[in-house]
Structures are given as C-alpha cells and as structure tokens.
Amino acid sequence: MSRDKPKVLEVKHVKTRIKMESKEYAIIEEIDFHVDSKETVGIVGESGCGKSMTALSIMGLLPENASVSEGEIRLQGTNLLTISKDAYRKKRGKEMSMIFQEPMSSLNPVYTIGFQLIELLREHTTMSKAKAKKKAIEMLQTVGIPRPHEVIDEYPHQLSGGMRQRVMIAMGLACNPDILIADEPTTALDVTIQAQILELMKRLQEQFDMAILLITHDLGVVAEVCDRVIVMYAGQIVEEAPVLTLFESPNHPYTKGLIASTPKIGEGKERLHTIEGTVPQLSEMPKGCRFATRCSEVTERCIRESPPLVELSEQVRCRCWLYPKTSGVSV
Amino acid sequence: MENTTLVKENVPGSLPLSIQQPRTSPLREFIKHFRRNRLGVIGLFGILALLLLAVFAPAISDRPTGYGDVTNMLQPPNAQYWFGTDSVGLSIFDQVIWGTRVSLYVGLTSAVISILIGVPIGLLSGYYGGRVSHIGMAITDIFLTLPVLPLMIIMAAVLGTGISNIAIIIGLFSWPQIARVTRAETLAIREKQYIEAARAIGTKESKIIFRHVLLNAFPPILVNMTIIMGTSVLSEAGLSFLGLGDPMSWSWGTILQNAHSTGVIIHAWWLALFPSIAIVVLVLSFNFLGIGINEALNPRLRKR
Structure with a gap:
C-alpha cells in the first residue's frame, strides 16, 4: 500500500448538488479520495449517506436533477468532468464499469445474454461479430457460468439471481476496465451466493489487474475483500483507514x-x-x-x-x- | 409440452446428465399464450379471413362499376344475388367484398401513420422529460381536444376525396393515443435498472431509446395499434357516409351512403345490413386481436 502506486481514480473535493422542488441541496460534499491500481476500496455507510451518489457521480450517471458542481474526478489522470459527453460515454464500459445491486433487473429482458454481451463488445472494440461471440462465450466461462454455449442464447429470465450477477460482472469486465465500481453487488443475493460472488470478484481482480470500488453497507463484506475503507455519513467522508486499522481501532464515534x-459470533448474550x-x-x-x-x-x-x-x-x-x-x- | 424433459439416455445406475429446459424466447412464449386465448384467436381468424377476401376479391367477384343488372334492381337477397342488389342493379355482395380492400387499406395505413408520428413523440418526451416532454405532450393534448370530425370533413374537402387522402387524414388524427401510451410506458421503463446498466456500459443514447426502451414498450403500442385500425375503419365509414369518401372505390361507408342518398333504405334493408355487418366483424376482429395480444403479453391478465 505504498503511496507511489499509480492512482487509477482520484476524486478531489467533489460536491454534488441535487435540485428538488426548486431548491438546491448538496447531497455529497468535499468527497476526497483515491483508488490505487489493483486496490480494493470500500465505501460504507447507512442508507442515504451518499454512497451510491458518489458512485453515480464518478460514472457520470447522476439523475437529471443532480450534477457535480465542484471538484475533479480523474480517471487515469483525465478529468472526467471536463471531457465531452460522448468521450465520457466511451469510457463507460471500457475503462470504468459498474455493477448494480439488483441483478434480477439489470439485464434487458427482451434480449438474449449473448446479444447484450456482443453489443457491448462491438460498441467499444472493432471486433467482428463472430469474434465478439467467441469472446462473449469466453467471458461467461471466466465468470463461472456453466454451459456458456447455451447460456449465450438464453434470456435473462432463464437465469438465477447469482447467475445474472455473474453475467453482469462478465459485462463489466468484458472490455478489461481499469476500475470496477460495484454498488452493493451482493445485497440482493443469498448468503451462500454472496460468498461466491465476492470470491469471484477477488479472483477476477487479480486476473484482470483492475481496481475495485466497492459500495456496501455490510461491514462483513468490507472485512472480506477491501484493502482500504472509507466511511461516509450524511454526504461526507467521516473516516478513512486501511481495513485492519479501521476494525481494530476505529476513531470516529460513527x-x-x-x-x-x-x-459477532459467540457474543450473543446482550442486545445488539x-x-x-x-x-x-x-x-x-x-x-x-x-x-x-x-x-x-x-x-x-x-x-x-x-x-x-x-x-x-x-x-x-x-x-x-x-x-x-x-x-x-x-x- | 412445457414440462422439463429428461435426457433420453438414462442408463440404469447413473443419473440423467442434465435436465434440459426447452428453449423459450419471448416470441415463443407469446405464441403459446396467445393460442390459448379464445377471443384473440377468433379476432386473428376474422382478420385473416377479411385479408383473404380483400386479396382474392377479383377472383371471388366482379368489380362493381356503372350500372349493373338493371332488370334486377333492388332485389332482396336471393340465390343469384346473395346480398341483394341496389337501385342501379349492382350486387351488394360484390360491393361488400371489394369494400373490404378499401377498409383494410385505410385501417392499416392510418395505423402506420399514427405509429410513425405517435411513437417518436411519446418516446422522446417520455425519455427526456422536461421541456421536450412539455412540448410533445402539449401538441398531443391539442390534437386530443380538436373537434376531429369537422376537421376531417374540412381536410377531406380540401385535399380531395382519394382513398389515400382519407387514410392519411384519419392517421393524422389518431396518433395522440399512441403517443400517450408510448410516453407512459417509456416513463416506467426509463427508470428500470437495465436502462441504467446499459448507460453504465457506455451504450449510445439513440440505441438506448430505440432499442432498449422501444422494444420493451412495444406490447401496449401493438395493442393500441389494433384498436386504432378498428376505429379508423369506423371513421372511414363515417366520412364515406357523409359523402366524403372516394367515389371511385367501394367502401362499406360508400354503400351505406348510396343507400341513404337514393332514399331506398327504408324499403331495402339489405342495403344497410350487409355492409354494417362487415364493419362490425372487422372492428370486433381487431378489438379481439388487441385483447388477445394484451392478455398473452400481460401475465396478470392471463386466465388459467
């Protein structure tokens, strides 16, 4: 964790405002952090603390009534807030990817898995259709989907939640991004599947040499996979520390x-x-x-x-x- | 049929290799459920029958023109003239058959026109919201509040009474319904996570709108299209009855108009009855088809 590692993502003094009923509110303020290459950084906090808004600000996917009003977001040194909309779009899916909480509704129900993967590959690369299909099957295999040759022609409703999250991860990683932003990727899944997905993400991080920004409210997940943790409260960062330090000696009362x-296991005697x-x-x-x-x-x-x-x-x-x-x- | 089928080679002592699910695409699912829907199937067959009549009209009957069998004017239905004859001795049966062509043509053309106008307006105002939506919906609302019939009459008088003109005029006044339905669907689909996920992988906005949103919004648009086909046939009959139809081609409204204008309708009931039945059959068929499609696509409406 030395400081001289190249920074994949730098978020500097970001403030995001939202407009509601003709009033403006800052939903996140003075957000300031960085993610080194191949590092996993977790953002934790309770519902409504601005975790997801931070992720959407980085991806440039904020709802229409919200926008980043101050600061810089640098991906591999490029300030994303100053580039054109189209250039930003081209970075999504290629240099930065995002997976969502609800794998059940993250895939378009009217297209086959293969169609959606191939469309993505052809959007960002100059691959031929046949080559993209081959790559799509390969990606499905990489994320541990059994019988990928058949799944590629299946529709999202034919897959289970865990499978769909695997497909989402395959889509996120298909173009080998520098950073994967995972917004509560395991929250909607069974506990057993959660562990599988986390393990998969860890394995793929090594294989694909990418950084992960993991957004979660689950401290167990954080302890499992993160190198560094950022704790957010009400739109601000309240604490940041390496994962072990945070669990051993937390500073902020929150x-x-x-x-x-x-x-905790074995301490079930008192009220939580x-x-x-x-x-x-x-x-x-x-x-x-x-x-x-x-x-x-x-x-x-x-x-x-x-x-x-x-x-x-x-x-x-x-x-x-x-x-x-x-x-x-x-x- | 839809049960899971085990792999055949089931060697004793070994488990079946895999349990294979049958391939189901949305289209296959749709066909499966549509076939179970009696009204929908009736509607489909009604429309297919009318389509066949329209296509093979020249083989079934002679095109009625000029004066017919003047020795057999105003004959009630009989063995030679199944639907009777009119005041110039033309066969009503022939007129009704040839009228099918006009009615279907008008129905299809005006439905296509209303789709071409209504879908883009609904999609764009639903997807972008804000000012785009205000403008799009303002235009739609204006069209909905216009007194349609007088305007259709004026336009038919100005443009001339060709059958294509009639179809275009009806189409120009039927799209607001499509625009509203498309917008309502788009508003719901826009918020779906797969749209956000599509954005997150850098899909072009035009692709998101016209591929991801449109295809998911398609079912209700299709249902409304069948309803518009039915109502535009009604509108065409109404316009023709008012004397604004195409005098050069036979439509069911024209037959009614002839019966009315020659003043024989009180004595010759067959002049009014058969074209009216044709109109009812066609409109009902389209509506049944619409119901069938809707129920097949919407699991909550499906009857077991």
Missing part, C-alpha cells in the same frame, strides 16, 4: 457505532448495539458536525462548527473534533 452494531436516530434530512442538515444529533460524545463545539477531515496518521483520516490536528494537515 465508525465505532457501526462496528459495535455488527453481530444501535445508533439512535436517523441520517438528517437534506433540508435539515445541521450547521456543525452532521453526526452531532446522534453522537454519544457530542460537545458544544460540535453543534457550532463543522469539523474538518484531519489526517491522523499515514492513510488514516477522520472528521471529528475529538481528534485535533496534532499530527497532520487539514484537508
């Missing part, structure tokens, strides 16, 4: 709460810890620290002023007044 609310309350509404975002309303260690300063994201040690950053800038620079 991270502590999250880890405490995860059930919960963080009281919910993420504040966009229209009622507190002036100070956004977690102040639910924090157990809240001080007066937290309500008054918003804390900066502070580097505590190498690769560890935290946004909390409990950790004054003793050993780092404010970001």
Whole structure:
C-alpha cells in the first residue's frame, strides 16, 4: 500500500448538488479520495449517506436533477468532468464499469445474454461479430457460468439471481476496465451466493489487474475483500483507514457505532448495539458536525462548527473534533 | 409440452446428465399464450379471413362499376344475388367484398401513420422529460381536444376525396393515443435498472431509446395499434357516409351512403345490413386481436 502506486481514480473535493422542488441541496460534499491500481476500496455507510451518489457521480450517471458542481474526478489522470459527453460515454464500459445491486433487473429482458454481451463488445472494440461471440462465450466461462454455449442464447429470465450477477460482472469486465465500481453487488443475493460472488470478484481482480470500488453497507463484506475503507455519513467522508486499522481501532464515534452494531459470533448474550436516530434530512442538515444529533460524545463545539477531515496518521483520516490536528494537515 | 424433459439416455445406475429446459424466447412464449386465448384467436381468424377476401376479391367477384343488372334492381337477397342488389342493379355482395380492400387499406395505413408520428413523440418526451416532454405532450393534448370530425370533413374537402387522402387524414388524427401510451410506458421503463446498466456500459443514447426502451414498450403500442385500425375503419365509414369518401372505390361507408342518398333504405334493408355487418366483424376482429395480444403479453391478465 505504498503511496507511489499509480492512482487509477482520484476524486478531489467533489460536491454534488441535487435540485428538488426548486431548491438546491448538496447531497455529497468535499468527497476526497483515491483508488490505487489493483486496490480494493470500500465505501460504507447507512442508507442515504451518499454512497451510491458518489458512485453515480464518478460514472457520470447522476439523475437529471443532480450534477457535480465542484471538484475533479480523474480517471487515469483525465478529468472526467471536463471531457465531452460522448468521450465520457466511451469510457463507460471500457475503462470504468459498474455493477448494480439488483441483478434480477439489470439485464434487458427482451434480449438474449449473448446479444447484450456482443453489443457491448462491438460498441467499444472493432471486433467482428463472430469474434465478439467467441469472446462473449469466453467471458461467461471466466465468470463461472456453466454451459456458456447455451447460456449465450438464453434470456435473462432463464437465469438465477447469482447467475445474472455473474453475467453482469462478465459485462463489466468484458472490455478489461481499469476500475470496477460495484454498488452493493451482493445485497440482493443469498448468503451462500454472496460468498461466491465476492470470491469471484477477488479472483477476477487479480486476473484482470483492475481496481475495485466497492459500495456496501455490510461491514462483513468490507472485512472480506477491501484493502482500504472509507466511511461516509450524511454526504461526507467521516473516516478513512486501511481495513485492519479501521476494525481494530476505529476513531470516529460513527465508525465505532457501526462496528459495535455488527453481530459477532459467540457474543450473543446482550442486545445488539444501535445508533439512535436517523441520517438528517437534506433540508435539515445541521450547521456543525452532521453526526452531532446522534453522537454519544457530542460537545458544544460540535453543534457550532463543522469539523474538518484531519489526517491522523499515514492513510488514516477522520472528521471529528475529538481528534485535533496534532499530527497532520487539514484537508 | 412445457414440462422439463429428461435426457433420453438414462442408463440404469447413473443419473440423467442434465435436465434440459426447452428453449423459450419471448416470441415463443407469446405464441403459446396467445393460442390459448379464445377471443384473440377468433379476432386473428376474422382478420385473416377479411385479408383473404380483400386479396382474392377479383377472383371471388366482379368489380362493381356503372350500372349493373338493371332488370334486377333492388332485389332482396336471393340465390343469384346473395346480398341483394341496389337501385342501379349492382350486387351488394360484390360491393361488400371489394369494400373490404378499401377498409383494410385505410385501417392499416392510418395505423402506420399514427405509429410513425405517435411513437417518436411519446418516446422522446417520455425519455427526456422536461421541456421536450412539455412540448410533445402539449401538441398531443391539442390534437386530443380538436373537434376531429369537422376537421376531417374540412381536410377531406380540401385535399380531395382519394382513398389515400382519407387514410392519411384519419392517421393524422389518431396518433395522440399512441403517443400517450408510448410516453407512459417509456416513463416506467426509463427508470428500470437495465436502462441504467446499459448507460453504465457506455451504450449510445439513440440505441438506448430505440432499442432498449422501444422494444420493451412495444406490447401496449401493438395493442393500441389494433384498436386504432378498428376505429379508423369506423371513421372511414363515417366520412364515406357523409359523402366524403372516394367515389371511385367501394367502401362499406360508400354503400351505406348510396343507400341513404337514393332514399331506398327504408324499403331495402339489405342495403344497410350487409355492409354494417362487415364493419362490425372487422372492428370486433381487431378489438379481439388487441385483447388477445394484451392478455398473452400481460401475465396478470392471463386466465388459467
């Protein structure tokens, strides 16, 4: 994890705004992170904290009423926010891919698996139809689909959820992207299938030399596959740390709460810890620290002023007044 | 038929190698369910029968022109003239057969025209929303509020009473329904995850709209197309009855108009009855076909 690794993705001070009922709200703010090549970075947080919006901002797939208003998103050094729409589109599926939560509805029901894979390959490469078909079968085989020669002529409804997620992964990887963004890829699957899919993603990461940005609310998944973790709360990064560090010594009260609310084997005697309350509404975002309303260690300063994201040690950053800038620079 | 079939070679002591599912494409599924739908099949056969009549009209009967058998004017149905004769001795049977051509032509042409106008407007305003949608839907709403019949009469009078003109005029006034249905479907499909997934792999926007969205929105468009075919045949009959039809070709409305204008309709009931039955059969057939297609495509409407 040394710093001199080439950065595949750099997200710098990104702010995404959404327009609702003629008012503008910032749904994500000061998002600042990077993904090194061949690295797996996890983004965790509860529903509505802006995880998915971060992913969509990077992919350029935000809904019509939302847009990135500040910052830079660099993929292999190219700022995606300044290139043309068409150039952006050409990068999707080729240099960056995304897989979604719902494999059941991610494939177009009226086209065969083969048609959709071949269409993708022919969009981004100059392959002939026959060659694209061969490659499509090869990809299905790579992601562990049995009898790929037959599946290629089948329709999405003939496959199970796990199979469809495999097909989605095959589509995501068909053009050998530099980074795969996976938005809750295992949430809709059975636990046994979840493990298979995670294992597959890990294996393919090595095979295809790509980086993965994994978005999830499941700390178990994070512990399993990620190298580094970013914890988000209410549209901001509240903590960032290598995965082991995060689980062993979490800093931010929110991270502590999250880890405490995860059930552990052999400790089933007490009630599971919960963080009281919910993420504040966009229209009622507190002036100070956004977690102040639910924090157990809240001080007066937290309500008054918003804390900066502070580097505590190498690769560890935290946004909390409990950790004054003793050993780092404010970001 | 749709049960899973085991691989034949089932050697004792060994398990079957695989359980094969029959190949099912959406089209096969559709045919399977459509065949079970009685109304739909009746409608389909009705339309096929009318199509055959229209195609083979020259073989079945002579084209009625000028004066017919003047010694047999206003004959009621009999062995020689199955549907009777009119006031100039022409066979009503021949007129009805030849009228099938005109009616089907008008139905198909106006349905195609309304698809060509309605589908793009509905697709684009549904997919892009915002200003595009406002403009598209404003035009659609304006067309829906227009007093259609007077305008059709005026246009028919201005353009001249050719049968193609009639078809075009009817088509120009039937598309708003298609546009609305297409837009409603597009609005739902646009939000589907497979559309987002298609965007995420860099599919061109035009491809997303015209391949991914359109094909999924197709079933209700098809159903509405059959309904439009039925109503445009009705409109054509109405226009012809008002004397705005093509005097050079026989349509069912023209037969009714002749019966009305010569004032014999009170005495000669067969002049009105047979073309009316033809109109009813055709419109019902199209509607039944529409019902059949709809039920075959929509699992919730399927009866077991």
